[in-house]
Amino acid sequence: MSQRIHYQDDIYFADRLATDLFDASRLELDPEYFAESVKSTARGAFAAFDLLASLVLENPRLVDRIEHLKMLANISGSLADALPELMDEGREMGKALTANAEEFGRMLQLVKIRREALRDELRALLEDNDLGNDVVSGDELSELLRE
Secondary structure, X not given: OOOOOOHHHHHHHHHHHHHXXXXXXXXXXXXXXXXXHHHHHHHHHHHHHHHHHHHHHHOOOXXXXXXXXXXHXXXXXXXXHHHHHHHOOOOHHHHXXXXXXXXXXXXXXXXXXXXXXXXHHHHHHHHHOOOHHXXXXXXXXXXXXXX
């Protein structure tokens, strides 16, 4: 692992992966063409999200930490919405991914745990620093903390 982590770029790319996965979960893709790609994207998006969330949560002195937490909260929402759709056995892709249902279920559980940790940290930072009005609006915070 490199000495310097490029949080902004890494989080942006993780967001793109999660958004692509979310988009794939809403489409009726042909599994014979895209099942392997969807599995790979899910694994990559989850691994990147989990690692980056861990690093940001563990580093209270990080520059732009609140912004990183907000972006990671958005990623968690995309993953939490996409994974159940991909596991839906009523859809062709869900049938093709049946063998991966347990793995995707574990990913979903861990995403939800991380999402709660991100929410808690955002709340604490915004309350402790009294930055709520300067950094994020009430509507924006509600959207970030949505179920």
